[in-house]
Amino acid sequence: MSDPNAREFHAPPPPPAPEPAAGRPTNLRIPAIVLFVLGVLILVAGIPKIVPGGIVTGIVVAITGLCLFGLSFVPLPPLTPDAPPPMSPLERITGIFYEPSQVFRNLRRHPRWLLALVIIAVFNIGYGVAFANRVTPQRIVDYLTEKMAQTPFIPPEAVERAKVEQLDQLTNPVQRVQTAVKSICGLFILNVVLAALYLLAVLVFGGKINYWQSFVVMIYAALPVTVVQKAISLIILYIKSPDDIHPLRGQETLVQDNLGFLFSPADHPVLFVAASWIGVLSFYGLWLKATGLRYAGDRVSNAAGWSSAILFWVLGLLLSLVLAALFPAFIS
Known part of the structure; x- marks a missing residue:
């Protein structure tokens, strides 16, 4: 005869499935390096005015490359x-x-x-x-x-x-x-x-x-x-x-919707x-x-x-x- 006080065995629930691993956009790194180098070259060419206005442009392009490189590590x-x-x-x-x-x-x-x-x-x-x-x-x-x-x-x-x-x-x-x-x-x-x-x-x-x-x-x-x-x-x-x-406000928009x-x-x-x-x-x-x-x-x-x-x-x-x-x- 079975013991009436015996407890029925229940298998423990399976562990939760792990979340899938998040990748990183490593494909952005080469374009980022290219942009940074290009920005530095434009900046250098802008100092002696070989490229007029190149100082600001070079800085902006280089910063874009740095941002893109940093984002390549973001999951x-x-x-x-x-x-x-x-x-x-x-x-x-x-x-x-x-x-x-x-x-x-x-x-x-x-x-x-x-x-x-x-x-x-x-x-x-x-x-x-x-x-x-x-x-x-x-x-x-x-x-x-x-x-x-x-x-x-x-x-x-x-x-x-x-x-x-x-x-x-x-x-x-x-x-x-x-x-x-x-x-x-x-x-x-x-x-x-x-x-x-x-x-x-x-x-x-x-x-x-x-x-x-x-x-x-x-x-x-x-x-x-x-x-x-x-x-x-x-x-x-x-x-x-x-x-x-x-001449100034119109550079953004000419739409009068406000x-x-x-x-x-x-x-x-x-x-x-x-x-x-x-x-x-x-x-x-x-x-x-x-x-x-x-x-x-x-x-x-x-x-x-x-x-x-x-x-x-x-x-x-x-x-x-x-x-x-x-x-x-x-x-x-």
Whole structure:
């Protein structure tokens, strides 16, 4: 007879499966080294003015190489067995306009970013070149130096020096190529910094996100806004008379989708800047960032995504207001 007090044996549960090891984008190291060496060469050539303006360009390119090399050691998101296959480049670029949540879900495990960054840079550079040709470099430089002269703490000799340098930068073919290079590198460095800041914000609000996930959110959230903004601005640029286009504010956008029209920039520069942040594309970009953080992160709640996005939107607004208060002449 069996013992009624005997306990039935239960096998212990199996140990939890270990998380898949996260790889690192070591393929970035060779391009990073090439960029760093190229930046140093441009910097050296810029000191004796063999390459005009090469000092700043060389520094920016070298910093880009250093950033890229450092990022090659940052772990990628782990590729889990249930991860979906990566979207094609065309699916990602087009899908971000009409189904961003699906694109961000796919980017969670496959953080591909280079093509989106290049498209943003092409639209920025293309619009910048068209704007300078349409409004003319002379008018842009004259307006800029006039506003600099109205700033009390800028000495007159600095204004004259800036006028010569700016005009050369807008007309010299070598300088224009360097401007495009600095634009691409600056865009990359900016997103590197923003990704780190947003990652910290998500962690503060109780979420969990990988650095590369945060990085692709920054780039893909900016892609639709940039394409729409620059495409519409390019159309307006050739519809309006060049004399009706502001030589400074128009360099960013000509789209009037905000409340800036309620205030005169000459009389109320701070209020004008504040109202300019309240617009369709501004809120569209805010929504894309919140959506991207939620769906691209490993564990980011809706509240954490929105809190992080709103936090930096407010900080950007405050920074713009401070600059408008310090340099009101450039707003009018």
